[in-house]
Amino acid sequence: MPSSPRPAPRGGSRPSSRPTSPPESAAASASGLVSGDWRRRVAAAAREALSVVSPVSCAGCGATDVPLCPACGDRLVPAVTRTDLPDGLAVFSGLVYAFEVRGVVLAFKNGGRVRLADPLAPALGAALEACGRAVAAETAGGPSVPDLDLLVVTVPPSRRGRRRRGYDPVALLVRRLGLGAGARVLVPTARARGGQKGRDRLQRQRGREGSLRCTRDLTGRFVVVVDDVVTTGSTLQEARRALRARGAVVVGAACLATTPLRSASARR
Numbered sequence: 001m002p003s004s005p006r007p008a009p010r011g012g013s014r015p016s017s018r019p020t021s022p023p024e025s026a027a028a029s030a031s032g033l034v035s036g037d038w039r040r041r042v043a044a045a046a047r048e049a050l051s052v053v054s055p056v057s058c059a060g061c062g063a064t065d066v067p068l069c070p071a072c073g074d075r076l077v078p079a080v081t082r083t084d085l086p087d088g089l090a091v092f093s094g095l096v097y098a099f100e101v102r103g104v105v106l107a108f109k110n111g112g113r114v115r116l117a118d119p120l121a122p123a124l125g126a127a128l129e130a131c132g133r134a135v136a137a138e139t140a141g142g143p144s145v146p147d148l149d150l151l152v153v154t155v156p157p158s159r160r161g162r163r164r165r166g167y168d169p170v171a172l173l174v175r176r177l178g179l180g181a182g183a184r185v186l187v188p189t190a191r192a193r194g195g196q197k198g199r200d201r202l203q204r205q206r207g208r209e210g211s212l213r214c215t216r217d218l219t220g221r222f223v224v225v226v227d228d229v230v231t232t233g234s235t236l237q238e239a240r241r242a243l244r245a246r247g248a249v250v251v252g253a254a255c256l257a258t259t260p261l262r263s264a265s266a267r268r
């Protein structure tokens with residue numbers, strides 16, 4: 001977790017008579033990083049405020065004067081599906097990414113409507129719970145879930161995505177669930193490329209390979225990977241590769257939503 005920024009000094013700017021010593025210039029560059037962080041936060045808060053001040057419409061269906069209408073809210077009630085990727089990774093998803101749900105997820109992910117994290121978080125929570133239950137069932141006779149001490153690790157946004165949005169939607173959902181642990185365990189590498197839209201599974205997988213790096217030694221740790229929308233699963237597979245490279249045992253994945261094609265072949 002990044003350290004919280006220090007409050008601005010009272011009384012405006014620093015007296016100009018104070019000499020600038022090397023420690024101070026180090027502090028200045030650190031505060032530069034902090035103010036960058038503030039800019040991102042303010043931009044995100046402004047977008048959030050705009051969504052309230054300007055005429056608001058339902059993120060799902062466009063109905064006026066309400067950020068989320070009751071009918072679209074009902075569509076966010078979790079209905080968990082399970083899909084097993086070809087390499088055996090079990091993926092649990094709380095919603096199907098279609099129609100109004102797609103609209104709400106896109107407004108949250110790309111439209112700056114960060115308050116939608118509240119109505120969306122339960123779907124991810126349900127997916128995580130189902131994943132935990134499956135792990136427990138598959139290790140019957142072995143350790144129980146609390147003893148497994150599952151570490152929740154989020155898939156990070158691409159560098160470009162983070163710059164564009166100013167926030168990390170997946171991390172926001174995980175925080176709403178009171179799970180802060182796995183932030184910044186995975187980071188995008190310089191090799192990460194955006195624009196996976198329209199590519200098939202193999203093309204996506206090739207495009208993703210080497211795009212994530214694990215920042216910690218996770219030898220022997222049991223990990224659940226968390227992402228927002230699963231399409232072909234190539235991002236989750238890349239996350240597993242990066243985590244395994246640092247010794248983690250990836251027991252499953254939990255996602256907010258899955259595309260309809262995937263859920264059609266899903267096992268409940």
Ligand SMILES: [Zn+2]
Pocket residue numbers: 058059060061062063068069070071072073100
């Ligand atoms: Zn609606």
